[in-house]
Amino acid sequence: MSEHVHAVHPEPDMVQLLTPEGQRVDNPDYPLDISDDEIAGFYRDLVLVRRIDTEAIALQRQGELGLWASLLGQEAAQIGAGRALRQHDMAFPTYREHGVAWCRNVDPLTLLGLFRGTNLGGFDPREHNFNLYTIVIGAQTLHAAGYAMGVIRDGAVGTGDPTRDTAVLAFFGDGASSQGDVNESFVWAAAGNLPVVFFCQNNQWAISEPVERQSRVPLYRRASGFGFPGVRVDGNDVLASYAVTRRALDDARNAQGPTLIEAYTYRMNPHTTNDDPRRYQLGSERETWKLKDPIERVRAYLTREAKLGPDFFDDVEQEARKLAEHIRSGCRELPDPTPESVFDDVYVTMPDELREQRTDFTEFVAEVSA
C-alpha cells in the first residue's frame, strides 16, 4: 500500500435544494413544497443544536464532561434527517447524532450522562424512538435491520395507513462503512427488503483517516452492489437532507425496501474533545468548508427571500441562551450514581452470588468512607 488512491470524486450528482448562498434550487426527483415558516423552524433547530454542541464542549473543557463528540458542520444533515422521521419511526444513532436526538425530543441532558460518566446511556430507546448511543462502530446498523424485521413481522409496512407504516433510520459514518456489521446490515436489508434507511454522514474523516482510506467509489454507490438505491445529498443543506430522507423513509414505509443516503458534509471540529487534527488535517480544507456552513445559507434565505427581520433571529438567539443555561446548570446537577448501582440491571434476575458481591462491596465502600 503506497500513496492512497484518490478515486473519490469530490461532489458527483449531489442533491442540493439550497445553495451555500441561500438560493432555492429545484430537483425534479425531490420536489419540496415547504413554507417559509417550516424553513424558519429548521433554522431554529440548526441554531439550537449548534448551541447544545457549543455548551457541551465548554462543559468538557471545564471538566464537567469526560468527552464530547462534536456535531459542528453536520447540523443540516442531522436536522434534515431527524425532521423527516415520523413519531413512530425508529432512529439508531452513533454517538454524534445530537441533532437527531433533538428532533426526537430527547432532552440534551439525557445525552450527557454517558459523556459525564454518570451512566452508560440510561434511557429507554422506545420512549422517543431513539436508540441508545452506540460507540462500537457500525453495530447499530444491524440492530436497525433487526428492528426493521420486527416491523415487517408486525405488519407495519405497506398498509397505506400513515399512522401504522413504520420506517427505521440507521446512522453511521464514512469510517464505519468499512465494518463488517455495516456491510452485513446491507445484505440483510436487501435480502429482506427491509424498511430501513441507512444514513451515512460522510464527514470526510474517520479520526485521522480520510474517506479515501475506506473507499474507492463514492459511498452512496456501494448500495447498488447490494441491490438497493443509493443517493448522495448535500449534507450541509437541510432542505435537501430533509427531502431525500423523507422520500427514502416513504419508500421504506411503502414496502419499497432500503435506501442508502450519503450526506456529504464535513467534521468542522476535532473528532472528539481528545483529538488534535493539526497532526493530519490541512487547515485550508476547513476554511473551504466554512463557506458551505449549514446555518448561514438558511439565514441568508430567510433574510433575503422570506424577509425575516431581526426580531425572528433575536428570538432564536434568546431561546438558544435559555437552552444553554438549561444544559450548563442541568449538567452539574446530574446525580452521581451510587456505588452499589453498579450491580443494578446486570441481569433481570440478579444471581445470589452477585448479590453477595454487592453486599461486600457496599459494606466495604461504607467502611472506607466512614
Add this chain to the structure above:
Amino acid sequence: MSDTPMTMAKALNEGLRKAMERDPKVVIMGEDVGKLGGVFRITDGLQKDFGEDRVIDTPLAESGIIGTAVGLAIRGYRPVCEIQFDGFVFPGFDQIVNQVAKFHNRSAGLVKMPITIRIPSGGGIGAVEHHSESVETYFAHTAGLKVVACSNPSDAYWMIQDAVADDDPVIFIEPKRLYHAAKADIADAPTALYQARVVRPGQHVTVVGYGGTMSTLLESAKVAAEDGIELEVIDLRSVSPLDIATVIESVQRTGRLVVVHEAPQSFGIGAEIAARVTEQAFYSLEAPVLRVTGYDTPYPPSRLEHEWLPNLDRVLDAVDKALEF
C-alpha cells in the same frame, strides 16, 4: 541502556522502532497509526520514518485488521496490529480465536503466526464505555495465544521487541493509564518475556498482579511497610504462559497470597492462580488465596471506576484478611 528516562508510551515507540529496524518483515497496521501516530501516539513518527508500506492506516474494521494480518503472516510477514481500545477488539475476536490462535496447529506446525496484537487496556482514565475493558482473560483462555502485559517503561521497551520476535501470536496488553505515568530508565538487558519478576521482596504476604495494577501494588506495599507488614510484590508480566514457579517459590516463604487484577473476578486469572497454588503448594498455605479484582459487572460509568477498580484500600484489606486468617 538509555541515558534518558522515558515514559511507557515513548518506550513502546522506541521498542517498535527497534523491532522494525531489526526485521524488514515487521509491518504495523491499525486505525490511525500513521500520521496521527495512534490515538495514544505509540506509533508516533514511525510512518514518517518507515513509510506507508510498513505503517499502514487500515480501513476501519478490526476483523479486517486481524484477518489480513493472518494472510500477511502466511506470506512471511510479521504484523504488529494495533487495536485502538480494548473494547474494540471484539469485532476481530473471531479472527483472533479461530484463525490466529489455531493456524499453526491446523497446518500441522508448518505455518507460523508471528502476529503481535497490541491492546491499550484497562480503566482509570475517565473514559466512556468500551474504552476501559480488561480483555486478557478471553485470550488467556484460548490455546495458541500468548498473553503478556507490561507495567513499566523498561519492560515495555524490551517486551514489545520480544513479543514481535516471537514466532507465536502474542496479545500485548498495554495498561493505558500508565502510558504517561512516571518516566523511568530502560534496563540494559531484558528479563525473559514469559518470566514473572519479584519487584519488591517481603516475607509476610505475597501479592501478585500485572499491567495496570502494579502501581497500586507497589503503593500498597509502601503503606503496609509503615505498619511493619512486608509484602512481596510479583509482577507476572506474562499471563499466559504463567510463570507459576515464581509465585509458588514466594508463597512457600510467605504462606499467604493475594492476587490482583482489574478484569472481573469469576473464571479469571486469579482463579487460575489460586487453583495452581492450591494444587502445587497446598501445605505452604496459611490462608486461602484471596482475590482483589474488578467486580462481576460491566465496567462502570467513569464516576464510579475508582471504587470499582482494585485500589489501595481493597488490596490492604485483603492483605489484612490473609494475615488474620
